[in-house]
Amino acid sequence: MDSFDEFLRTRGFTLERNIPRYAVWACRFAEYRKGPGASAASLEEDVGGYLMSLVGQYPEDQIREAQHALRLFRLYKTCTRPVPRPPGGPLRPPTAAPRPPAGCSWLEVNTVLTRSMRLRHFSFKTQKAYLSWVAQFRQFVRNRPCRTLTDQDVREFLTHLAVERHVAASTQKIAFAAVLYFYRTVLSTEIRGLETVVRARAPRRLPVVLTQDELRCIFARMEGTYRLIAQLIYGTGLRLEECLSLRVKDIDFSRNCLVVYAGKGQKDRQTVLPERLVEQLRRHLGSVRALYDQDRRQGVSGVAVPGALASKFENVGTEWGWFWLFPASNLSVDPTANVVRRYHLYPTTLQRAFHGAVKQAGVLKHATVHSLRHSFATHLIERGYDIRTIQELLGHSDVSTTMIYTHVATRNKLGVTSPADVL
Secondary structure, eight states: OOOHHHHHHHTOOOOOGGHHHHHHHHHHHHHHHHHHOOOOOHHHHHHHHHHHBTTTTTTTHHHHHHHHHHHHHHHHHHHHHOOOOOOOSSOOOOOOOOOOTSOOOGHHHHHHHHHHHHHTTTOOHHHHHHHHHHHHHHHHTTTTGGGGGOOOHHHHHHHHHHHSSSSOOOHHHHHHHHHHHIIIIIIIOOOOOOOGOOOOOOOOOOOOOOOOHHHHHHHHHHHHHHHHHHHHHHHHHHHHHHHHTTTTTGGETTTTTEEEOTTTTTTOEEEOOOOOOOEEEHHHHHHHHHHHHHHHHTTBBBOSSTTTTHHHHHGGGGGGSSSSEEEEEEEEEETTTEEEEEEEEOHHHHHHHHHHHHTTTOSSSOOOOOOHHHHHHHHHHTOOOOOOHHHHTTOEEEESHHHGEEEGOOOOTOOOGGGGGGG
């Protein structure tokens, strides 16, 4: 596979450290095609069958790596395929093979879905979720050709999730959205008879709210950047992803406000910036600036910017204002652009630090980082702020979503007390 190695190095499709592993996957695939189950199937069909054979034997991240390696291997085979020369005639370009109808090959599904979702500006997290559920649906139908799929397959899949796997209602909702998008985008068809699908019932749950004493104990057991992020989420009511996605330019110290761009639902909003965190944020920006200057000296690619800003404004990703407020300490590969750059802190790292602080503080509530947002809203209600103002600060589309916090507030405007208190 030396020629495949050289192909990867000269084209720059992947990092140097990945090339040996990609070559191993290509060798294993070549042995698979020569094995006892070999057939006259096309290269694309063999790739699909080989990837399906890896399910259950290798973890999901290695299967994704194999999929990427074989995608490049197919490209390598296409580029190195000899051009046929008619005997005695001039050299003619090969006739392009007709593309199969949409939905005929599972190998084209991920490409079509990814391209369609990026065209509609789906978040990367949504793209991963949709591709994951379509892969699970593919396993459920046992890799049957896409052209044979029917509405009944979708009904049986959703019923299987609710009855046998006992998934939450929100999980089933995401799975249905992914499969529905797959049917509309790849199969170009609508799903009928959805009223017969067994739906998981969504329970009505009250949010977990921490008292201010509990918050003090938790914050005291956190340190550094993690403590600053936790305090900022509680002081502003941001969602975890919204906080980690903040840029340097999003903080307005002169107006004591913080701007959230393209939050949940692609909505912009402003929220309050706690005055007690201003000095901590200024000191934090000093250390972030040192990391930014280091990236510029080392020639690291600029941070990812939304939409088509990178094509409209050259080097906009290298500007200080667009740098992450909470950058990661290590560089990583941007999966959308396939370049090495710096990303913001990964949510799991903060979640683990917060969970450890909750346990050390002896708080028995099932508190998560999102509980800080719940606590922000509830404490504002307890202090008598208008529900519409709180709705704008939280970025809720419907005020009924904000009203849930009135059920967990310890005091309300009516001043209702229990009749048992007057005995």
